[in-house]
Amino acid sequence: xxxxxxxxxxxxxxxxxxxxxxxxxxxxxxxxxxxxxxxxxxxxxxxxxxxxxxxxxxxxxxxxxxxxxxxxxxxxxxxxxxxxxxxxxxxxxxxxxxxxxxxxxxxxxxxxxxxxxxxxxxxxxxxxxxxxxxxxxxxxxxxxxxxxxxxxxxxxxxxxxxxxxxxxxxxxxxxxxx
Numbered sequence: 407x408x409x410x411x412x413x414x415x416x417x418x419x420x421x422x423x424x425x426x427x428x429x430x431x432x433x434x435x436x437x438x439x440x441x442x443x444x445x446x447x448x449x450x451x452x453x454x455x456x457x458x459x460x461x462x463x464x465x466x467x468x469x470x471x472x473x474x475x476x477x478x479x480x481x482x483x484x485x486x487x488x489x490x491x492x493x494x495x496x497x498x499x500x501x502x503x504x505x506x507x508x509x510x511x512x513x514x515x516x517x518x519x520x521x522x523x524x525x526x527x528x529x530x531x532x533x534x535x536x537x538x539x540x541x542x543x544x545x546x547x548x549x550x551x552x553x554x555x556x557x558x559x560x561x562x563x564x565x566x567x568x569x570x571x572x573x574x575x576x577x578x579x580x581x582x583x584x
Contacts, residue, residue: 459567
């Protein structure tokens with residue numbers, strides 16, 4: 407991980423662009439934590455000019471970052487604190503601790519095995535130190551299957567974004583398979 411002033415960006419809640427997976431993907435947000443294992447950001451939706459959920463990824467997939475210059479930033483509404491105050495990030499320093507926190511709550515979306523084309527969305531129903539069990543849904547919110555994922559194979563996950571929240575609200579009464 408290249409930390410060239412990342413600590414400063416974290417302390418000052420500055421917007422950054424984070425490049426991942428050999429710079430194939432860039433996420434924008436406020437970095438809340440950059441440890442030896444994970445990086446946690448509050449996502450910034452540049453199109454809507456608001457903050458939108460969390461993204462967490464393995465430090466090993468982190469390539470570089472760039473801090474935004476203040477003059478570029480125009481918020482429709484600075485809702486970043488609405489997200490920042492939801493979790494004590496300093497106590498949630500591993501994928502496992504985050505999954506325990508998120509179990510049986512809203513939807514989580516994630517990539518596995520560095521496969522950036524296969525994107526899973528669902529509700530975590532069980533967590534242990536090595537794996538999670540997820541009720542997966544399709545893009546319309548229809549239940550498709552239950553699947554177990556090894557935590558070590560998950561590279562990235564997001565939650566509390568507009569997409570996951572909207573999908574979850576759509577399927578709450580129908581979430582559990584019959």
